[in-house]
Amino acid sequence: MALLSGWDYNMAFIRYGDWWRRHMRAFHQFFNSKAVGAFEPVKLKTRRQLLRNLLDTPENFSEHLKYSVGRVIMDNQAVYAIEIKPENDQFIIITHLTSEGFGRTVIPCLWLVDIFPILKRLPDWLPGIPFKNFAKKYRDLTQDLSNIPFNIVKNRESPDYSFVSTSLERLRRLQDFQFDEETVIKNVSGTAYAAGANTVRNRFFLSVSGWVNVVKQTYSAALQAVVALILYPETQKKLQEELDRVLGDRLPNLEDRKDLPYLNAFLAEVMRWRPPLPLGVPHAVQEDDVYGEYFIPKGSIIIADSWQILRDEKYGPNPEEFNPERFFQPGVPWPTEQFGFGRRFCPGRFFAENANFLFMAAIFKVFNITLKKDENGNDIPVSEKTIESGVP
Numbered sequence: 001m002a003l004l005s006g007w008d009y010n011m012a013f014i015r016y017g018d019w020w021r022r023h024m025r026a027f028h029q030f031f032n033s034k035a036v037g038a039f040e041p042v043k044l045k046t047r048r049q050l051l052r053n054l055l056d057t058p059e060n061f062s063e064h065l066k067y068s069v070g071r072v073i074m075d076n077q078a079v080y081a082i083e084i085k086p087e088n089d090q091f092i093i094i095t096h097l098t099s100e101g102f103g104r105t106v107i108p109c110l111w112l113v114d115i116f117p118i119l120k121r122l123p124d125w126l127p128g129i130p131f132k133n134f135a136k137k138y139r140d141l142t143q144d145l146s147n148i149p150f151n152i153v154k155n156r157e158s159p160d161y162s163f164v165s166t167s168l169e170r171l172r173r174l175q176d177f178q179f180d181e182e183t184v185i186k187n188v189s190g191t192a193y194a195a196g197a198n199t200v201r202n203r204f205f206l207s208v209s210g211w212v213n214v215v216k217q218t219y220s221a222a223l224q225a226v227v228a229l230i231l232y233p234e235t236q237k238k239l240q241e242e243l244d245r246v247l248g249d250r251l252p253n254l255e256d257r258k259d260l261p262y263l264n265a266f267l268a269e270v271m272r273w274r275p276p277l278p279l280g281v282p283h284a285v286q287e288d289d290v291y292g293e294y295f296i297p298k299g300s301i302i303i304a305d306s307w308q309i310l311r312d313e314k315y316g317p318n319p320e321e322f323n324p325e326r327f328f329q330p331g332v333p334w335p336t337e338q339f340g341f342g343r344r345f346c347p348g349r350f351f352a353e354n355a356n357f358l359f360m361a362a363i364f365k366v367f368n369i370t371l372k373k374d375e376n377g378n379d380i381p382v383s384e385k386t387i388e389s390g391v392p
């Protein structure tokens, strides 16, 4: 379904092999644990704007966050070096529209065509085939998401400092390169742009009451952090106590991360408690395989149940309870399964974790997060059951 909806350039859907390895190499150059430090200035600039926006219109929390991550990816010295307008920007709107489609595309077994690929041969003119209509609705938009910004940068007269620009410039100087190298650059930038934006937008559908329901169908690690603070208010006190003690009056930067153990444990617990992709990305085995007493025939779809794995007893008792302190118990590991497994393990995790830290730490430092009031001044409660689908 992902390929039918135009996501063929997204690395998560490229089959393992040489073509995928070339993408991964290009991606790592820019997003490895050291290289992502280069994003810090643009993240800090974006954060200032985010805090101002939150102060002015806190009820638009979700919108502001979505804009901020989009801006970090698009901005100078990042992927494209394209300035984002403060409101109604076409590049942010397009991520918003495509991520709605992406969310439904990756839900395992939602589409019959994922189980019986032969169905894709059905002609487009046959009426009443939901997957054809869905794919048609999103295909052009999904392709625009990658093509439009790439072509803007490619057609610039002088190079800038973005990933796309420096990679194209390097290519021009090389005497000997593979003819499709430009496609790799386009695909990698398109993947980073889509993945960055989708980190913030939920891939599943939410129904929460309270002030977080201003934008329904939205979730993110950040939004789940807010839900956790509302449901477990004592956590907010501990976070703010640590931030005030360590930082005094200033806002945190990446250097401070090592001195904020409670905040780190809090962010890890948000990912364990409400992983953004509860069932990961489905994969298919390329060869017959045997696991324990199971024979797995070539072509079988494998779905990693990250939601359940993150509830394993190795994370301590009461897995449904939100408890950052579980990571201070001896032998309890830091969670990783929210980022997938093996060689397809998420390569954007360093970027995502840094952005999450910088944005969340600053928000908790300067704001108190409370429930929205109804017209009589009473708190509107938030339901703990925030994810309606995509969870086993």
Ligand code: HEM
Residues within 6 Å of the ligand: 011, 012, 013, 014, 027, 031, 191, 192, 193, 195, 196, 199, 221, 275, 276, 277, 280, 281, 338, 339, 340, 341, 342, 343, 344, 345, 346, 347, 348, 349, 351, 352
């Ligand atoms: C909280 C944030 C994020 C989470 C929880 C997350 C999670 C995941 C998961 C579960 C996968 C599939 C892994 C597998 O198949 O086993 C994945 C793949 C991927 N992610 Fe992320 N991701 C996040 C943010 C990002 C960001 C910000 C980027 C880019 C800047 C990114 C880039 C990618 C790419 C390129 C892949 C495909 C890797 C491959 O082809 O093997 N991710 N991510």
